[in-house]
Amino acid sequence: MTLIIQRSKPEEDIIEGCRKQQASAQRMLYERHSGKMLGVCKRYIRDGSEAELVMVGGFVKIFQKINQFKGNGCFEGWVRRIMVNESLIYLRKNKYMYLETDITEVEEPNYDDMSSYLEVEDLLAIVQQLPAGYRMVFNLYAIEGYSHKEIAEQLDINVNTSKSQLSRARKQLQKLLKEREDWEKSKVYNYEGFIR
Secondary structure, rough: OOOOOOOOOOOHHHHHHHOOOOOOHHHHHHHHHHHHHHHHHHOOOOOHHHHHHHHHHHHHHHHHHHHHOOOOOOOOHHHHHHHHHHHHHHHHHHOOOOOOOOOOOOOOOOOOOOOHHHHHHHHHHHHHHHHHHHHHHHHHHHOOOHHHHHHHHHHHHOHHHHHHHHHHHHHHHHHHHHHHHHHHHHHOEEEEOOEO
16 A cells, blocks of 8 residues: 655645636635635524535635735635625625614623633534624624724624624623533532432
8 A cells, every 4th residue: 555645735826726717726725725614604604504505605706706816915814704705795685684773882791700611612602692693793803803893894884883783792692601601510410329
């Protein structure tokens, strides 16, 4: 049995191949980024199959617009922005975006009582429980790093609406995390007749 080790192609070569519409380069680009980008889409779209459809549509757009990437900045960031935009377009088209009205004062929730240990998958599952508007603003602000002004422009809302949605998302997350922590603490394990 012979072991063949292949070096992965540099991303610049793959991008250049995609510019030439080479199917093999497009496949390599898809395989290299699809896992992460599906995760991006799933943060916005609860249904996994719908998120996958949006991701595939995002890659089609990437292949169509690859010549617009000039090499300034990170390619993965450019791809991620397309996936976020495609997810938001999907949500707008399907009327999943319900944003509440502004509030003028945003109160910061207290995170002192929250457990410091939480698996990434658990946290993502909790974020998925948020209403669509809260989830979108939370993802854009806390995960993607958008400012409230950028979120307001992207979602065609007021800056204060973005702030209030984030505040409410944080409060809801705090409540969900507290409920999960209380549930974890309430578990009683019975081992050989002993209750711990």
